Every structure is written in structure tokens, then in C-alpha cells.
Amino acid sequence: MSRAEPLAPDATSDGKTHFEVLDGLRGTAALLVVAFHIQGITVLFEANRLLLPHAYLAVDFFFALSGFVVGYAYDDRWGRMTVRGFLARRLVRLHPLVVLGAVLGLVSYCVDPFAGDRQNAPWLLIVLGFVAALLALPSAPLPNRLGDSHPLNAPAWTLLQEYIANLAYALVLRRLGVWPLLALTALAATVSAATALTLGSYDTGWGLSNFWGAPVRLAYPFLAGLLLYRVRHRLPRIRLGFLPLSLVLLLAFAAPVLPEVHGVKLNGLYQAACVLLLFPTILVLGQHSSGGALTLRLCKVAGRISYPLYITHYPFVYVYMNWVAPAPASPAATAAVAILLYLFTLLFAAAALQLWDMPIRQRLQARISRGGSTVPPRR
Known part of the structure; x- marks a missing residue:
């Protein structure tokens, strides 16, 4: 009887092995932010009633991961790849699920059985909102959507920022050496910290x-992630592992909301410490970490489901919001529905990955390959 082949980390389209623990941590952050949204919507995100009051910082962690991964995947491909080819690859990677999220948002807005008359909006406004959502662009506000810039699928605002970061990388950042990149990162850190200390949060x-x-919120994490990739060989090789680093993220997100003391907004100071110091530290620790077969499997599953989960869950959260809003059920019933919703979003994300995202990406990637999105190597 032959032995089964050992489980191997996922690889990029160029054949590079993924950082398995960083993949897993992306999944951890996605799981936590979905829990934050489901619980938070029941209390309209009042900070002192949240179980994970800092979990929206998962967005800033995603941006840091993105900077690191984009540098790893593409820094050495310029000369063989055009700007157009890079942008096409990023669209193929990200946009199929943006489209699915827009469709889900439209359906949840138009046929929500619990919304009553709270979502009666002019059809033209809804159509314009849907077209904008298909492009990951902001649109005019819609009733009963809490002022979201992307009212049919709120998390899509981060995808617009992701595209902006990718464009900045392709046009400017890829050309910068370490010292200019360090200067930009320091400037972005200053603006980031000033924002957190002024507002008291991110x-x-x-x-x-x-x-x-x-x-x-985009600038510092993305630049820091890219910078950390560029200087990774000069940094200490310290390992902590997937489960301990996941616990660190959980504890960071679950910390209590801090008060203002003598004019200093301690909550903003705490969140700035997370974004400016803790998340880059996690990147440094995670890139060198590994684990056994079980850890690798957890990381692969969590990493693969993270983006589908993040970008498809919120239309279902809107429906849950409207179920809770008019006549709140008992705490036990609300908790039970919330748990069922959480499990459903996981199953839906897995189905979206297998039935929508992967097949579409494979077809689009094949077209890019046939069309020749790279330039021939110089002789």
C-alpha cells in the first residue's frame, strides 16, 4: 500500500508557496469580524455592548497582509509582466466575489421578508446602487443601511481600497527602494496615529x-506589509505558530473599550498600538511559522474561505438586522439565530468558493494566459 502524499501549502499562480500561517491568520481575522458584525448589528454597534469591540481592526490587518503578499507574489515578476497584466490578475483574483456580493446585496435589499417599508427606495436609486456595487464603487445612501458608502454590501468599501493599493503598487510602489518606502510608511504611520488619537478609534x-x-486606514498597513516583505531577510526569525497568533488576535479584538483620561483617548492609543505595532509583529512572527499536518490543513481551509466569507456574509446580516429590529426576540432565541446565521455564512462561503469563485477565476485566468499578459524576457 502506497503512502498518501503529504499535504502541501497552497501556491500562487507563479508557483510560489503560500505563507501557510499568514493564510490561516487571514481566516482567523475573517471569522472574528463576521462574529463582530452578527453580534454588533443587534446592538447597533454600541461600543460598550460589543463582545469584540475592536474586531473591525481586522480590516487593517487584511491591508497589512495584502501589502506583504502582493510584494511576495509580484515584486520579482516585473519585466516579465506588464502593469496591465498585473491589474488583470488582481481583478481575476478579487472581482468575481465582488460581483456575487453585489447580487446578494441587491436580493437582500429587494426581497427581505423582515424589512417592511423600511427599504422602500426609488427603483432608480437601487439600480444605480447595484451598478456601483458591481464595480466596488460607493453610491448614494439607501434607506435602512446605516449610512454605508457601499449600501448593498458594506464590506466592499475595503475592496475599493484594495484596488487603489494595487494600482499604487503597480504604478509607483514597486519602483521604490527600501528607504523611500520606509519614509512613506513613517508618514502614513504619523497620519494613522493622529487619526486614531483624534477620533478615539479607527x-x-x-x-x-x-x-x-x-x-x-489603507496607507500605513499596506505600506508596512510591503516594507516588511522587502526587509524580511534582515528581521529576526522568531516563530510563534498559528494557534498562538490566532489567540493574540482574539485577545486584541476582545479587549475592553478604554476611556479618555486627561484628554488622552486611550482607546485610540490602544488601537494605534495594534495597527502600528502588533499587526506588523504578527506578520513577522507568522511568516516564519509552520506546523504539522493538522495545522497546515486548518490554515489552508481558513485561508481559502476567508475572502468569500468576508465579502458575502453581510447581505445576510442585513436580513438578520431587520428580523431583530422591530420586536426583539428573547436573548436565547436571538443568540440561537445568530449562531445559526454564523454557521450558514460559513457554509455559504464554502459553496461560493467552490461553485462561483474558483470556476470563474480558472476561466478568466486561462483567457489571460492565452492573451499573453506578460512581456517577453529581455535578451
């Missing part, structure tokens, strides 16, 4: 009224 960027905060 809870900005998601709405039309605070959309200015989106690029502020």
Missing part, C-alpha cells in the same frame, strides 16, 4: 460621512 472609512478615513 472606526472610520466605511460610510459616506467618513469616507476620507478609508485611505488613511
Whole structure:
């Protein structure tokens, strides 16, 4: 009887092995932010009633991971790859699920059985919102959507920032050496810290009224992730592992909301420490970490499901919000429905990955390969 082949980490389209623990941590962050949204919507995100009051910082962690991974996957491909080819690859990687999220958001807005008359909006406004959602663009506010800049699928605001970061990388950042990149990262860190200390949190960027905060939240983590990739060989090789680092994320997100003391907004100071110091440290520790077969399997599953889960769960959360809003059920019934919803979003994300995202990406990637999105090597 032959032995089964050992489980291997996932690989990029160029054949590079994924950082398995960082993949897994992306999944951990996605699981935590979904729990935050489901529980938070029942209390309209009142900070002192949240079980994971800092979990929206998962977005900032995603941006840091993105900077690191984009550098790893593409820094050495320029010369064989055009800007157009890079942008096409990023669209193929990200946009099929953006489209699915937009469709889910439209359905949840138009046929929500619990919404009553709270979502009666002019059809033209809904159509324009849907077209914008298909492109990951902000749109005019819709009733009963809490001022979200992307009212049919709120988390899509981060995908717009992801595209902006990818464009900045392709046009400018890929050309920068370590020292100019370090200077930009330091500037972004200063603006980031000033924002957190002024507002008392990083809870900005998601709405039309605070959309200015989106690029502020994007800049430092993405630049820091890219910088850490560029200097990775000069950093200490310290390992901690997937489960301990997942616990660190959980504890960071579950910490209590801190008060203002003598004019200093301690909550903003705490969140700035997470974004500016803790998350880059986790990247450094996670990139060198590994584990046994079980850990690798957990990381692969968590990493694969993280993006489908993040970008498809919120339309279902809207429906849950409308079920809770008019006449709150008992705490036990609300908790039971919340748990069932959480499990459902996981199953739906797995199905979306297998039945929607992967088949579409494979077809689109085949077209890119046939069309020749790279330039021939110089002789």
C-alpha cells in the first residue's frame, strides 16, 4: 500500500508557496469580524455592548497582509509582466466575489421578508446602487443601511481600497527602494496615529460621512506589509505558530473599550498600538511559522474561505438586522439565530468558493494566459 502524499501549502499562480500561517491568520481575522458584525448589528454597534469591540481592526490587518503578499507574489515578476497584466490578475483574483456580493446585496435589499417599508427606495436609486456595487464603487445612501458608502454590501468599501493599493503598487510602489518606502510608511504611520488619537478609534472609512478615513486606514498597513516583505531577510526569525497568533488576535479584538483620561483617548492609543505595532509583529512572527499536518490543513481551509466569507456574509446580516429590529426576540432565541446565521455564512462561503469563485477565476485566468499578459524576457 502506497503512502498518501503529504499535504502541501497552497501556491500562487507563479508557483510560489503560500505563507501557510499568514493564510490561516487571514481566516482567523475573517471569522472574528463576521462574529463582530452578527453580534454588533443587534446592538447597533454600541461600543460598550460589543463582545469584540475592536474586531473591525481586522480590516487593517487584511491591508497589512495584502501589502506583504502582493510584494511576495509580484515584486520579482516585473519585466516579465506588464502593469496591465498585473491589474488583470488582481481583478481575476478579487472581482468575481465582488460581483456575487453585489447580487446578494441587491436580493437582500429587494426581497427581505423582515424589512417592511423600511427599504422602500426609488427603483432608480437601487439600480444605480447595484451598478456601483458591481464595480466596488460607493453610491448614494439607501434607506435602512446605516449610512454605508457601499449600501448593498458594506464590506466592499475595503475592496475599493484594495484596488487603489494595487494600482499604487503597480504604478509607483514597486519602483521604490527600501528607504523611500520606509519614509512613506513613517508618514502614513504619523497620519494613522493622529487619526486614531483624534477620533478615539479607527472606526472610520466605511460610510459616506467618513469616507476620507478609508485611505488613511489603507496607507500605513499596506505600506508596512510591503516594507516588511522587502526587509524580511534582515528581521529576526522568531516563530510563534498559528494557534498562538490566532489567540493574540482574539485577545486584541476582545479587549475592553478604554476611556479618555486627561484628554488622552486611550482607546485610540490602544488601537494605534495594534495597527502600528502588533499587526506588523504578527506578520513577522507568522511568516516564519509552520506546523504539522493538522495545522497546515486548518490554515489552508481558513485561508481559502476567508475572502468569500468576508465579502458575502453581510447581505445576510442585513436580513438578520431587520428580523431583530422591530420586536426583539428573547436573548436565547436571538443568540440561537445568530449562531445559526454564523454557521450558514460559513457554509455559504464554502459553496461560493467552490461553485462561483474558483470556476470563474480558472476561466478568466486561462483567457489571460492565452492573451499573453506578460512581456517577453529581455535578451
